[in-house]
Amino acid sequence: MGHPVLRAKARSVEKSEIRAASMQKLIDDMLDTMREYHGVGLAAPQVHEGLRLFVALLDSGDEDDDASREPPEPIAIINPEITVVDPVVVEDWEGCLSIPDIRGLVPRAPEVRVKGYGRDGKRMEIKARGLPARVIQHENDHLDGVLFFDRMTTFETLTFMDEFRRYWAKDEDE
Numbered sequence: 001m002g003h004p005v006l007r008a009k010a011r012s013v014e015k016s017e018i019r020a021a022s023m024q025k026l027i028d029d030m031l032d033t034m035r036e037y038h039g040v041g042l043a044a045p046q047v048h049e050g051l052r053l054f055v056a057l058l059d060s061g062d063e064d065d066d067a068s069r070e071p072p073e074p075i076a077i078i079n080p081e082i083t084v085v086d087p088v089v090v091e092d093w094e095g096c097l098s099i100p101d102i103r104g105l106v107p108r109a110p111e112v113r114v115k116g117y118g119r120d121g122k123r124m125e126i127k128a129r130g131l132p133a134r135v136i137q138h139e140n141d142h143l144d145g146v147l148f149f150d151r152m153t154t155f156e157t158l159t160f161m162d163e164f165r166r167y168w169a170k171d172e173d174e
């Protein structure tokens with residue numbers, strides 16, 4: 001937080017740029033960074049590239065009991081366009097790799113549809129509900145220079161991770 005690119009509107013990626021080695025390497029680097037920091041999403045401006053692109057791990061978390069379940073493959077979405085499917089607003093906890101060690105309750109739409117390009121340059125469309133829908137909205141906000149603080153209606157729940165674990169984490173298990 002503080003790098004100007006995080007507050008700028010990112011530019012669209014040209015379709016001809018998607019398959020370029022430099023773009024594929026950027027996507028691989030973003031996936032590595034997301035894994036390394038145990039994130040569920042990472043947008044290009046977070047690695048100081050002002051491009052409309054993010055990677056995400058869209059895991060609903062609904063089937064945690066099923067140990068045999070394969071973890072989902074992370075995806076890359078280029079030039080995403082989001083449509084809200086369910087306009088009801090739901091609050092839940094968010095953190096951000098660009099704002100380390102802090103969480104807060106953020107209102108979001110519970111269900112969205114996202115259209116864009118995959119890293120293979122083909123059109124893609126995904127419908128997501130729950131946590132994946134939240135991740136998509138959070139990452140898409142990064143492409144417009146918006147951080148999760150900006151979406152909070154009050155800062156009362158802004159919490160350091162130590163205090164989150166101590167006072168709030170039981171909320172998360174519900």
Ligand code: ZN
Nearest residue numbers: 095096097098
């Ligand atoms: Zn973030």
